[in-house]
Amino acid sequence: MTEIEIEEAVAEFLSRPGCLVERQVAFLRKVADVCSYDPVCDTLLAVEAKREDWRRGMQQARYYQLFADAVYIALPECRALRVRTPQLEETGIGLLVVNSTVSVSVEHGHNPFRRDLCREMVIERLRSGPRSGGGNR
């Protein structure tokens, strides 16, 4: 399973009527793999997709905690088994397991890093649509 396939599966999983879902969302020189914003619940989610290296995924996902209400890393099922859950729980980052479907394996926790202005920037970006210059990967 490639990272792009994981991204696609997660984007589909997060798609709900009225939800804004986008891949490759730029934020201050970082790029979040998948973001979704539900205007009804006013909830912003961000997901880092990884093929295998969950620790690296966690490092990336930490940056998303600056803007998202809930942050996850997404891994193929075979790799998700190796994740040390307590380490994830400590950071408040959740885990999505991807195979033929996507399921929440570890729920996200409290995010002490969220900054309101960063959140607004990303929501604004989602509302304005995909980035110019080629669109989604």
Place this chain on the structure above:
Amino acid sequence: MSFAAAQAPQNLYRLGTHAEAEYYRHLKSAYDGMIVNANLVEATPKATASFLATQGKPFLLDPMTYAFGLSPAVLHSNSKRGGMKRSFAALAERYGGVILKLAGKEAIGPDAFQRDSDVSDLAKAVISYQLHRFDDIANEMKDAAPEAFGGLTGLSPAGAIAPYFHIDEVIEPALSLNTRLLRAAVSLQPEQPIYAMLCLSSGILFAANLLDTIAGAYVTAGATGFMFWFDDATERTIGTLGVQNLVRFVRALSQNGHSVYNAYGGCLSALLSRFGLCGFSHGLGYGERRSIVPVTGGSVPPPKYYVPPLCERYNVTTVLLIAPSVQSGIDFHAEICGCAVCRRVLAGNPDRLVEFGRTRDMSDKNGRPISVPTAESIKLCRLHYMLAKRDEVNRIRANWSSAVESLAVAYEKYVDVLGKPEVAHLDVWHRELTAANRKP
């Protein structure tokens, strides 16, 4: 105008491009002097002269002779025209002698200086270039732009740097050539001070015996002062031995009242003022280290936010992550930075730090979307850097011991957030500088 007027550590900038000039004009009080590479003078003679004349700061021209000692390929132009870069070709014309004869054809080394006159001629040409180049430019402008001529009268550097070439770990015969060139420059007895540039392989920094040999050879050569440059050495990663040896080297060079500068340094260099370092130079938010290749700096690195307690630049996202407890402007100014730029931009809300990292969307050459810093975020990072550096230097001037203690405080505070590799330098600097301060 002399460098001696400013208190140590002197905060000197290297002019990278003329696009940076507006920052120096805007914040004249944020620095003590300037160093300009001779190739930039040749590339933009009138703009450089006009800029220096309006700044009213002491400056030096770096003659960049070491570049002619490298492989000719590094001086080649990438343009269709080919050949040597125009600015270096112009320099070679002005330096004449061995340089003119061999530049662009071979790496000029000690073998090229067969006769004593080869050495003395180069010393004379290079010193004369630095002391009189702006007179020539003023004369050219007198005819072409008389209204701009007035300010250039008497524009003169605070000293001159003797011709120099790179010294690697073998040290000889490059060391002998360099000290011969220095002695020849000193023997010209110009009114202005003569400085030596010690352009050294970074491996030398970790060999105390080589440092002692080099310092011993230079201190007796009659120079007013020294600038050292360890190729691509990063203050943050030189470790315990590197800091110990830097202290040793600065002490050895500064004996007998010689002025000593680090040609590419940052916060650690400022702290070395306790042991005899007069000052350090760097670029505008970059250039606190420099590799001898490429000789022209390449593209300016993307802006980052300088974090004063960590003595390092970081992406804004990292800065926001390391300070989750910072919930107000007051917290931020107390913990991270209280400079005028940060106060204006944050306006009480630390979230507004994002303004230092704003990007805009563009496409790369393959049509893929990329994010590049906005002009405004670049400007903010640079202005903040200048003010933060000025404050850092002033803190060290006012209370060196307190500045060193703050390294330990920052280490303890951020080691769990950032991890040891990111902040280990603070611990090393604190430990080694404290220990060196106890030993005379």
